[in-house]
Amino acid sequence: xxxxxxxxxxxxxxxxxSDDDLDALLSRATSRRVAPGEAVxxxxxxxxxxxxxxxGRLKVTQVTEDGQxxxxxxxxxxxxxxxxxxxxxxxYPGTAIAAADSVTLCWATDxxxxxxxxxxxLAVSAMQTIGQRLEEAHTRIREMSTEEVERRVAHAVLRxxxxxxxxxxxxxxxxxxxxxxxIAEMTGTTLHTVSRILSAWEAKGLVEGGRQxxxxxxxxxxxxxxxxxxx
Numbered sequence: 636x637x638x639x640x641x642x643x644x645x646x647x648x649x650x651x652x653s654d655d656d657l658d659a660l661l662s663r664a665t666s667r668r669v670a671p672g673e674a675v676x677x678x679x680x681x682x683x684x685x686x687x688x689x690x691g692r693l694k695v696t697q698v699t700e701d702g703q704x705x706x707x708x709x710x711x712x713x714x715x716x717x718x719x720x721x722x723x724x725x726x727y728p729g730t731a732i733a734a735a736d737s738v739t740l741c742w743a744t745d746x747x748x749x750x751x752x753x754x755x756x757l758a759v760s761a762m763q764t765i766g767q768r769l770e771e772a773h774t775r776i777r778e779m780s781t782e783e784v785e786r787r788v789a790h791a792v793l794r795x796x797x798x799x800x801x802x803x804x805x806x807x808x809x810x811x812x813x814x815x816x817x818i819a820e821m822t823g824t825t826l827h828t829v830s831r832i833l834s835a836w837e838a839k840g841l842v843e844g845g846r847q848x849x850x851x852x853x854x855x856x857x858x859x860x861x862x863x864x865x866x
Contacts, residue, residue, distance in 0.1 A: 675731040682719030691737025692811035706820040720747040789861035812847035
């Protein structure tokens, strides 16, 4: 699949890179279209490549020692991911699965040191991504330790509106297919609990659901619910 330089150039990570430098970077890359449900890489497999998401959405899952699957992050267009070398790992810590039709760029892991040496913004972006992951992990640990489930679910949905929300009518649509099971895996709870919570929210006019769809109708109301502990 041919790589369109203009598409890559439009991403903030590459918008200040010269055409010659960008062409040199892309000459070492391969592109891949990933169908929904298909894995880009799997947890525990050797980290032979690192990636950039050009289009679509990916969810990164991990299976815990007790066999529970959790969604640790969602990858958005323009994000670097799978750069295990920067984490001093030789394997992938999670499984990256396409949540929608997606297109990735891929480079061999062995190229990572020279890439960050000659492209400082790649190194900065990687450090920012690692920092964001740590902050998200700390936030989720705090939420799971101190908040009841409904508030955790509200915070998870609000985070999605910020990173993957698209204005639709009077509401905000999460712009990739997301199931109630996905939300359960993001918040460390069960499908039954998430279904009960979303049904109650629909009755209150906070959200509208559907098959792998979620429309937030009352953002302020949801934010109030997320920030107000139950007595």
